[in-house]
Each structure stands twice: as C-alpha cells, then as structure tokens.
Amino acid sequence: MLIVGAGPAGLTAALALAKFGIEHVLVEKYPGTAHSPRAHIVNPRTVEIMRHLGVQEEIEAVSSPHERLRHHVWYTTLNQPEIARKEAWGTSPHRKADYLAASPCPSINCPQTRFEPVLVEALRDAGSDVQFQRELLSMEREGDHWVSTILNREDGTTLTVRSRYVIGADGARTKVLGFAGLDIEGPSGLFHAANIWFKADLSRYLAHRPGVLTWNMHPGPQPPLALGTFICMNPFDEFVLNRFYDPEVEDLSEMTEEQAIGHIERAVGEPVDDIEILGISGWKVNAQVAPEYARDGVFCMGDAVHRHPPTNGLGLNMSVADAYNLAWKLALVLRDEAGAELLDTYNSERQPIGATGVDRAIKSLHQATAIQEAVGLHEGLSEEEGWEALASLEDPGPLGDERRAALRAALDKNENRFNALGLEVGYHYDEGALVHDETPYPPFEGDPVLDFQTTTRPGARVPHARLIRNGEQISTLDLVDGLEFALLVGLDAEHWFEAAEKVSAELGVQVVAHRIGGDILDPYWEWSDAREVGHAGAVLVRPDRHVTWRSVDRPTDAAAELSRVMRTVLHL
Ligand code: FDA
Numbered sequence: 097m098l099i100v101g102a103g104p105a106g107l108t109a110a111l112a113l114a115k116f117g118i119e120h121v122l123v124e125k126y127p128g129t130a131h132s133p134r135a136h137i138v139n140p141r142t143v144e145i146m147r148h149l150g151v152q153e154e155i156e157a158v159s160s161p162h163e164r165l166r167h168h169v170w171y172t173t174l175n176q177p178e179i180a181r182k183e184a185w186g187t188s189p190h191r192k193a194d195y196l197a198a199s200p201c202p203s204i205n206c207p208q209t210r211f212e213p214v215l216v217e218a219l220r221d222a223g224s225d226v227q228f229q230r231e232l233l234s235m236e237r238e239g240d241h242w243v244s245t246i247l248n249r250e251d252g253t254t255l256t257v258r259s260r261y262v263i264g265a266d267g268a269r270t271k272v273l274g275f276a277g278l279d280i281e282g283p284s285g286l287f288h289a290a291n292i293w294f295k296a297d298l299s300r301y302l303a304h305r306p307g308v309l310t311w312n313m314h315p316g317p318q319p320p321l322a323l324g325t326f327i328c329m330n331p332f333d334e335f336v337l338n339r340f341y342d343p344e345v346e347d348l349s350e351m352t353e354e355q356a357i358g359h360i361e362r363a364v365g366e367p368v369d370d371i372e373i374l375g376i377s378g379w380k381v382n383a384q385v386a387p388e389y390a391r392d393g394v395f396c397m398g399d400a401v402h403r404h405p406p407t408n409g410l411g412l413n414m415s416v417a418d419a420y421n422l423a424w425k426l427a428l429v430l431r432d433e434a435g436a437e438l439l440d441t442y443n444s445e446r447q448p449i450g451a452t453g454v455d456r457a458i459k460s461l462h463q464a465t466a467i468q469e470a471v472g473l474h475e476g477l478s479e480e481e482g483w484e485a486l487a488s489l490e491d492p493g494p495l496g497d498e499r500r501a502a503l504r505a506a507l508d509k510n511e512n513r514f515n516a517l518g519l520e521v522g523y524h525y526d527e528g529a530l531v532h533d534e535t536p537y538p539p540f541e542g543d544p545v546l547d548f549q550t551t552t553r554p555g556a557r558v559p560h561a562r563l564i565r566n567g568e569q570i571s572t573l574d575l576v577d578g579l580e581f582a583l584l585v586g587l588d589a590e591h592w593f594e595a596a597e598k599v600s601a602e603l604g605v606q607v608v609a610h611r612i613g614g615d616i617l618d619p620y621w622e623w624s625d626a627r628e629v630g631h632a633g634a635v636l637v638r639p640d641r642h643v644t645w646r647s648v649d650r651p652t653d654a655a656a657e658l659s660r661v662m663r664t665v666l667h668l
Contacts, residue, residue, distance in 0.1 A: 097121070097426070098244055099263040100232045100272050102129055104208065105398030105415035106265030107215035111149050112423030114222035116579050116639075118430055121257060122224065123246055125231035129216060132293050132375045133207030133329045133336055137165075137185070137308065137409030139520040141557070142416045143201035144573060148641070152201065154214045159206035160308075163187065164331045167307030168514060170467060172314045172486070173323070173365025174301040179313055179471060179486065181305060182507050184514035191515045197622075198521050198548045199560050200571040205308050207329045208412065235262065235275040237392060261426060264396035265419065268403050273386065276394035280401065282384035282454070287405075289379050290348050292324075292337040292356045295372040299332040301364065306331055312363055313468055315482020317475070323363040334374075337363060341378075348378045381405045381461070385454045389443045395422050402450035407460035408516055410453045418446050424639035425529065427579055428666065433605045435667030441528035445555075449523050456545065460513040470506035471499060512545040522548040525555035529638065531645040531661045538628075550626045552635045554643050558584070561622035563612060572623060573641050575616075580606040581638060581662070584623075586631035587613045588650065595654035599662055607636070607658065636661065 097113065099106045102124035110122045138146075138159065146152045166187040170180040185203045186195030195202065219226050229249040236243045244257045264272025273280065302310065312323040324339035337360050341348070353373045361367055382403035389401050398415030422442045428434035468474065472485030488499050512519075522544065537553045550559035561572045576582045585592040589611045596609040610616055612623050613631075629635060632650035636658070637643055644665055651657040662668070 097261050097263070097430070098123070098242070098257050098259040099265060100244075101264070101266035101398075101400075102212065102216070102226065102228070103265060103267055103398060103415065104135070104211065104412045105400075105419045106263065107212055107219065108145070108149070108416045108419035109263050109265060109397070109423055110219055110224050110226065111151070111215055111222065112420055113427060114219060114224045115149060116423065116427035118427045120225065122219070122226045123230035123232060124226070124228050125249065127228050129212035130208040132291060132377050133209050133327075134291075135406065135409070135412035136205050136207040136327065136329060137203065137413070138206045138211065139203045139409060139413045140186075140195065140199035140201045141521050142413045143204060144199060144641070145416055145420045147201060148420075148573070148576075149218070151214055151218050154218070155206055155211060156204060158210040158214060159204035160328070160331050162202035162204060164306045164328075165203060165205050165308050167305045169302075169305055169307060169310045170313050171310060172312070173363060174298065174310065174326070175365035178305070179489070180467070180503060180507060181307075182510070182514060184307065184309075186515060186517065188515070191517070194517055194548060197560075198517055198550075200562075200573065203520075205328070209329075211412070232266065232271060235272065235394075240393070242393060260430075261393045261395065263419075263422070264394055264400050265398050265415070266400055268382070268399040270396065270400035272394060273396045273400050276391045276396065278386055278388055278391055278394075278396060280384045280386045280403070282382065284382045284384060284403070285380045286383060287340050287381040288343050289381065290339050290341050290351075291375075291377050291379065292339070292359060293329075293335075293374040293376070294337065294356070294360060295334050295374060296360070296368050296370060297333050298326070298335065298364070298368070302328070302332045311464075311467075313471070313473060315473060315477065315486060316479040317477065324359060326363065343378075348376060351376050383454055383458045385447075385451045387447070389418075389447050389450070390439070395426075395439070395442055397422065397446070401447075402454050404454040404457035405461045407457045407464070407513055408453075408519065410457055410519075413520070414450060414453050417449070420640055421446050424579060428605065431579075433603065433666065437667040438529060438665070445525040445528035448526070452523070453519075456516075456519060460510075463510055463513060466506040466509055467503070470502035512543065516545050517548045518542075518544045518546055521557065524551075524553065524557070525642060528555065529644060529665050530554035530642070531664050533646050533648065535628075535648055552626065552628045552643050552646050554645050556643050558635065558637045558641050558643050559623075559626035561618065561626055562620055563623065564617040564619055565615070572612075575610045576637055576639060576641055577608070579639050580608050581636055581644065583607055583609040583658070584627070584635040584637060585609050585611055586627075586629075586633065587611070588632040589614070591632075591650060591654040592634050592658075595658045598655045599658045602659060603662055603666070603668060605662065605666065607662065609634075
C-alpha cells in the first residue's frame with residue numbers, strides 16, 4: 097500500500113492503517129510536514145477521529161483550547177473600537193448545548209504546523225514507514241498493480257514501489273489524480289491570498305475578546321478585507337495576517353520583511369514592538385471538486401479532489417474524514433475479509449460530501465460581504481464616506497436603527513459560516529457501505545448546515561450519547577474498537593449476542609454486541625432518546641462510527657438477518 101503525501105489526509109490514512117495493522121509506505125517530497133500554519137480549525141468530528149486514532153490528547157495539547165476560539169471580531173484597525181463581534185464554533189450560550197449534545201469532542205484551533213507533527217510521531221511509534229524527501233514521479237498500471245517510481249531527493253536515486261492500491265493524498269497540485277485518469281472540475285484562482293505568518297504580542301488588542309478570526313473593515317476605496325484578517329495561531333503571540341492581493345500588481349516573492357511588517361502595522365493601526373516574520377506564502381481560492389475520487393485501485397483524497405476557500409474551515413477536516421472513511425475499507429479488503437467492491441463506496445460516500453463542502457465554502461465566502469454592505473461599506477466609497485457610513489451605526493434615529501438592524505441580520509445570516517454544526521458533524525451517506533431499513537427516516541427539522549439532528553438512520557454518524565461503563569463515562573462512539581463492527585442492543589438482547597458471535601465466527605470480521613441499559617448504563621436516557629429502535633432492536637455501527645444498518649425490532653432470525661447485512665455491506 098503506497099500513500100503519497102504527508103498532509104492531513106495522507107497522515108490520517110497512514111495512522112488509521114497502522115492502527116488496523118496494514119503495512120504501508122508513505123512518501124512525502126519535502127523534508128518535513130507543513131512549513132506554514134495553513135488550515136487550523138479542527139472541528140468536533142475531526143477531534144473525534146483523532147480520539148479514535150489515539151491522539152486526541154496529543155492534538156489538544158498543541159492546540160488553543162475551545163474557549164479561546166470564541167469571538168469573531170470585525171474592526172477597522174485593531175486599535176479602534178470594534179464594529180461587531182460574533183461567537184463561533186459552538187462557544188455561545190445559545191449554541192453550546194447543541195455542540196455538547198452532538199459530540200464528546202469540542203472544536204479546537206490547531207495549525208497544521210502543530211497538527212501534522214503529532215501524527216508523524218504517532219506513526220513513528222506505530223512503526224509506520226514514513227519517508228520524507230521522496231517524490232512520486234510516475235505511476236504505471238501493470239496487470240492489477242501499480243508500479244510507482246519514487247525519487248529519493250537526498251541522493252537523486254529512484255526506486256519503484258509495486259502496490260495493489262495507491263492513496264493520492266498529494267494536495268492541490270496532485271499528480272496521482274492525473275495518473276489514475278481522473279480529473280477535477282470547477283474554476284481555479286478566483287482570488288489570490290497571501291499569508292503573512294508572524295510572531296508579535298497582540299494580547300492588548302485581543303485577550304479581552306479571544307477568538308481565531310479578526311476581520312478588517314477599514315473604510316476606503318480599497319476592497320473589503322483589504323488590510324487583512326488576523327488568524328490567531330497561538331493566543332496571542334502567533335498569527336497569520338491573511339490578505340487578498342492581485343498577482344498582476346504584486347509579486348509575493350518580492351515582499352520584504354519591512355513590507356510585511358508594514359501590512360501588519362496598518363491592520364493593527366499603530367506600530368507594534370518586536371514583530372518577527374516567520375514566513376510569507378500565497379494560495380488561491382478555487383471552487384473545484386473531482387466528479388470521481390477513485391479508479392483502478394487509486395484513491396484520491398483531500399485537496400487532490402476538493403479545493404475551496406477556508407470559509408467554514410473545511411480543508412483539513414474534509415481531508416481527514418476522507419482518509420478515515422477509506423482506511424477501514426482498505427484494511428478489510430487487504431485482510432481478505434471483504435470484497436474489493438467495498439472500496440467503490442469510498443467514492444459514493446465521500447464525493448457528494450466534497451461537492452457539498454466546496455459549494456458551502458464558496459457560498460460562505462460570498463456571504464461574508466453581507467457584513468460590509470450592512471454597515472454601508474461598499475467598493476468605490478471614499479474613506480470619508482466610509483467613516484460616515486460607520487458612524488451612522490451609532491445614530492440614534494431611523495438611519496441608525498436601519499443600519500443596526502441590517503448589521504444584526506447580516507451577522508445572523510453568517511451563522512452558518514461560524515456555527516455550522518450540521519455540516520461539521522451531521523453529514524451522512526445516502527449510498528454506500530450500508531443497508532437501508534424499511535422504516536421511514538425522520539424528516540429533517542431545521543437548517544442542515546446549522547443544525548444537527550441525531551438519527552440512527554443508516555449512513556449517519558452514530559449519535560453520541562453519554563454512557564457509563566465500569567463506572568466511567570464514555571460515548572457511544574467509544575464502543576467501537578479497531579476494525580470491529582459494534583452492535584448496539586437494548587435489554588432484550590440475547591438473540592443479538594448469539595447472532596453477533598455466530599456471524600463473527602462465520603465471516604472473520606468481528607461483530608461485537610454491547611448491551612446498553614444493562615452492562616452499560618444510559619443514565620441520562622440519551623441513547624434511549626436517540627436510538628430510534630426498540631428494546632429488542634439493534635443498531636449496527638461500522639469501524640468509522642457511521643451506522644451501517646438497524647433493526648427496529650427483533651427479526652425472526654437475528655443471525656440470518658445480521659449475516660445477510662454484513663455479507664451485503666462487505667460484498668462477501
Ligand atoms: P496537503 O496539501 O496538506 O498535503 C499534500 C502533501 O503531498 C504535501 O505535503 C505535498 O508536499 C505532498 N506531495 C505533493 N506531491 C507529491 C509527490 N509527487 N510526491 C510526494 N509527496 C507529494 N486551508 C484552510 O482551511 N485555511 C487556510 O488558511 C489555508 N491556507 C493554506 C495556505 C497554503 C499555502 C496552502 C497550500 C493551503 C492552505 N489551506 C488552508 C488548505 C489546507 O492546507 C488544505 O485543505 C489541507 O492541507 C489539505 O490536506 P491534504 O492532506 O489533502 O493536502
């Protein structure tokens with residue numbers, strides 16, 4: 097098994113495969129992992145995946161804690177009174193309960209520069225073969241294998257790797273996608289952005305309103321956000337100043353440290369002591385998704401197949417989820433415990449999620465301008481007119497009322513950029529490694545981007561419910577172990593225990609029954625409320641914690657039914 101690329105997708109794939117005991121080699125063309133912070137919002141579903149992979153504590157230890165993610169602040173310059181603020185990522189009193197009920201894990205702020213080394217260390221501990229300075233040059237199909245040529249960038253030699261499967265986690269400049277004959281659709285380079293990564297103590301401007309993103313709305317003829325958005329990488333001494341720029345006018349490679357400091361100080365509004373520039377890098381806003389993620393044993397993931405702006409913080413998170421979706425399927429196929437057709441469900445499950453994510457990120461990007469418009473700032477205004485427009489926010493008369501109402505409405509409209517719980521945790525698969533049951537699914541009430549509605553409908557991530565096992569609080573998500581399928585059953589469960597044992601012996605894949613309400617307590621009735629099946633029914637959960645099937649009641653022959661379902665899902 098060859099994995100190309102040591103970004104969030106490739107590292108997650110490797111760690112999951114290592115956990116499942118699958119031998120692999122991961123090649124990365126650079127000497128180390130990401131050299132600039134890039135993506136940083138790690139949403140609850142990704143923290144859950146890190147928990148399942150055994151590195152939640154390590155990731156949290158290098159992240160800003162949840163409470164420090166709290167505020168989005170809109171400002172003219174950092175040293176001026178703010179225009180608006182909004183609580184994000186489930187930190188507000190109005191959304192906190194939704195997030196707590198949905199997941200055992202909070203979102204955190206973990207720049208790629210810290211996220212990736214944690215995974216590399218875990219891979220080293222797991223004995224995984226991770227090779228830096230190794231670049232994939234080409235891939236040829238030979239029979240049912242791929243022969244990949246890898247350049248050793250340390251000594252210039254090449255070697256070939258023969259593997260049945262290849263994971264293309266090689267980012268937006270992917271070669272693997274093309275070698276597999278796959279393509280990506282959608283526009284590229286809609287905007288160009290520059291990241292100025294720096295260290296400086298900005299606590300006096302931000303410690304009293306901690307958050308990750310601080311948006312500039314300085315009046316003037318320049319386009320909105322021209323002075324830049326401060327992205328907090330470590331409270332409050334490490335940041336990225338992110339600005340849109342025009343590559344026809346500005347050449348980033350020529351930006352001097354002095355110019356970079358000038359940009360930072362303009363956005364702060366005054367001189368700042370001891371700014372240390374750590375790096376300057378550019379990136380493009382794309383709106384692209386591959387119509388097909390996999391072909392002939394090549395599985396592409398992450399930025400290789402979906403590219404979009406960082407709005408909603410989806411880049412790293414969707415990449416990690418792609419990898420986690422594929423890893424258990426590959427592991428079962430490579431252990432000869434599932435038919436190769438199981439791998440087709442990687443595309444049918446993840447491609448629609450990628451397409452939705454790209455669409456959401458682009459919509460959110462456009463939605464951002466609603467805030468400037470609401471306060472009367474639009475392109476072409478002089479600086480003076482812009483200040484007048486902002487001053488009207490404090491007008492006690494009808495103009496002020498109108499502006500304040502418009503601002504409030506625009507902030508509310510942006511709720512689905514900042515508290516998109518449905519998008520982060522509530523995505524589900526309609527088609528794939530699952531068997532639908534006969535019952536109608538509950539209608540979705542609310543907004544699918546904002547709201548999370550628990551369900552055990554096949555394809556959904558199993559609802560999180562707090563349970564007590566051996567005196568310790570766990571989540572339903574913790575009941576799954578390794579490559580096992582977990583069968584969550586109620587008090588009337590003997591038939592399911594027998595069925596699970598029989599099917600495990602028959603197929604080799606372990607199905608482990610867990611009796612909730614008996615050996616495992618459901619003290620807050622959360623599983624009772626969420627399970628949507630009766631005491632004699634069952635919910636079957638896959639290794640990636642998505643529901644694969646459920647039985648509302650006791651079937652006539654539980655073992656035969658469970659065997660049918662497992663054989664269907666695993667293509668046996
Ligand atoms: P990723 O690009 O992280 O990793 C791919 C890896 O493959 C790289 O390490 C690369 O060197 C390696 N590779 C490529 N070709 C290879 C070959 N032929 N052989 C061997 N190795 C090869 N997102 C966000 O949400 N907020 C942000 O601010 C930013 N900013 C940002 C800045 C810059 C400069 C970039 C490049 C990207 C961002 N992103 C971002 C996007 C975010 O970083 C991205 O969504 C994730 O890193 C995607 O993870 P992947 O693992 O898919 O690719």
